[in-house]
Amino acid sequence: MGGEEEVKLLGAWGSPFSWRVEAALKMKGVEYEYIDEDLMNCPKSSLLLQHNPVSKKIPVLVHDGKPIAESLVILEYIDEAWNDRPVILLPRDPHDRAVARFWAKFMDEKCAPALWRSCRRVGMERENAFGEACALLSVLEAELKDKQKRFFGGDTVGFVDIAGNFIGYWIGVIQEVAGVRLLTPDKFPVLCKWSEDFQNSPIIRENLPPREQLFAFFKARFERKRKTLSPAATRL
Structure with missing residues (x-):
């Protein structure tokens, strides 16, 4: 370019x-x-x-x-x-590209909403969302385990890993704010290892929002939401 x-x-x-x-x-x-x-x-x-x-x-x-x-x-x-740059995000093979798009869409349309609900809902709604989120994370755990690679795209961070950033970093902060234990090493050891490797990848590590600031950001957001709802509300 x-x-x-x-x-x-x-x-x-x-x-x-x-x-x-x-x-x-x-x-x-x-x-x-x-x-x-x-x-x-x-x-x-x-x-x-x-x-x-x-x-x-x-x-x-x-x-x-x-x-x-x-x-x-x-x-x-x-x-x-910018296909002339050394870093390639999506695989060049058509089938591998289609598979990458599938998993990115799965993370966006299935996993992220369920994870978000499991942290923001209360009572039975949270319990149901928690179960749904665990089932979806189990699918990702199995997929990553079968690949026997550090990342979804292979040995380096790629399209699917970036698409999974909510799981790879954000949810760890949000579940701490909400007091929920969902994505943990005892339940999902492979995903947690992937999350650790993802966060420690040089460019990723250098540019992630500071955890303390992100925690404060979502805590304030959750508190603001609570204040707008009536005592009978069932969502944070």
Whole structure:
């Protein structure tokens, strides 16, 4: 790609979806301007509405004036747009690429929502969500164990690992805030080892949000949510 290209990222601190894009850009060595969106601010910024008028959500990558939305779509775009860089996010084999997309979608549409519910719900709803989350994590545990590799993509961090960042880092902080023990070494030793290796991978480690700040961020968010609900509410 040319040296005069313009790359901007509309993101939000503390968002695992925004962080995915930052991680991919840094792994590829792409210089970019980061523009932080206040997720608590209403209405949305004019810049966000201009570049993502459909879902009005972050992250949005703007490459030479052209916006791309949805984090997984952006990851694929980054891999294709800067395919001359040494780091490859998605496998080049068509079947392996399809498999990677499958697991990324599984993590986004199945695992992350169940994990989030298991930390935010209370009573029977939390118990049901906890059971669902454990079942889904067991599927990932088996998949990673069968591969006998450090990461889902092989020996280095790739597309699926970045897509699984909510499991690899965020959920550890959120379950601590919520007082839930879900993803633990006794239950999921392979996934926990993957999470440790993921966090310790050089570029990942250098750019993860500090745990203490992320803890404070979600604690404040949970407390704010509690205050908006009636005493009879069943969700945090």
